[in-house]
Every structure is written in C-alpha cells, then in structure tokens.
Amino acid sequence: MLQGWGKATRDAEFTAFVEESTPRLVRLGVGLTGSGDAARELVQASLVKTYVAWPRIRQGEAYAYTRRIMANERVDAWRSTRKEVSTGDAPDRPSSPASRTEDHDQLVRLLATLPQRQRAVVVLRYYDDLSEAQVADLLGISVGAVKSAASRGLASLRATHSSHDTTEAGAR
Numbered sequence: 001m002l003q004g005w006g007k008a009t010r011d012a013e014f015t016a017f018v019e020e021s022t023p024r025l026v027r028l029g030v031g032l033t034g035s036g037d038a039a040r041e042l043v044q045a046s047l048v049k050t051y052v053a054w055p056r057i058r059q060g061e062a063y064a065y066t067r068r069i070m071a072n073e074r075v076d077a078w079r080s081t082r083k084e085v086s087t088g089d090a091p092d093r094p095s096s097p098a099s100r101t102e103d104h105d106q107l108v109r110l111l112a113t114l115p116q117r118q119r120a121v122v123v124l125r126y127y128d129d130l131s132e133a134q135v136a137d138l139l140g141i142s143v144g145a146v147k148s149a150a151s152r153g154l155a156s157l158r159a160t161h162s163s164h165d166t167t168e169a170g171a172r
Helices: 002-033 036-056 062-081 097-112 116-127 132-139 143-171
Strands: none
Touching: 002 036, 002 062, 002 097, 002 116, 036 062, 062 116, 062 132, 097 116, 097 143, 116 132, 116 143, 132 143
C-alpha cells in the first residue's frame, strides 16, 4: 500500500514538472529541430526517458536532465541520418510583445538555415544560456568546437538576416 502511495506521489511530481516545463522544452526543441512537430516529438520522447529515470533525478535538476536527453536524442538522430532538417526563420534581435509570434517564426526560419551542429550550439548557448563547457559536454564535442560553431553560426545568422532585410527593403 505504501508503495502505491509512493508511485502516486512520484507521478504527481512528474506531472507537475511536465506541465511547468513543456512550453520551455518545446521552444528548445523547435530551436534544435527547426520544426514544431519534430520538437513536440523530441520533447515527448525525452519526457518518457525522464519519467523512467525520475526516481534518480535530484530535486530541481529535472529540466537540465531532460534538456540533456533532448540534446543527446538530436545528436543521435544527426549521426544516424546525416541529413539536414529545416523549417524555420527568426531574427537575432529582441521582439516586442506585439510581434513576438512573427519574430519567433522568423528566428526559427533563420536557425533552420544553419547546419545542425551550429544550430544546436547557438540554441543551447544563447537561447538556453548554457556556458561553452556545458554545451560541449551536452553535445560531446570540444569547447573549441563549440566556440567555432557558435562563431560561424552567428556570422551566418547575421549575414542571412542582413540579406533578408535588404531584400525586404528593395521590395518596398
């Protein structure tokens, strides 16, 4: 009987975590995958693995644990397919509340122009605010590779965003 109560408590804690973290995890997933549907699938698969490990996860570290699973899942997918996935576009400047959805869509599209590793580094480093060492550890690459991918990714985003602005200005 006590065992059933423990499972009910664990399930309630996990459910609260899922409800609180899903929007943030989906945003991270969109950044990693470039697609809303792929992001939701990635989050769902990662949450299943998080649930299995739930008794071993230290209190307050569930988001970081799930984020690591998501990154590992993406790395595994990249390694197995070696195909580029694209879908979104968005700016590297902050958005106002009125244009948040439009800016988010533009950001997703811009991120989708990056190679997968650069996209993952940029999203984890600047969107999820991880250190270079944390990103390197999460993706299983060197800190130098993180610095290089971040630099190239940001340069590419700037160039793509600048050419997009120039094209829009010419069309007016």
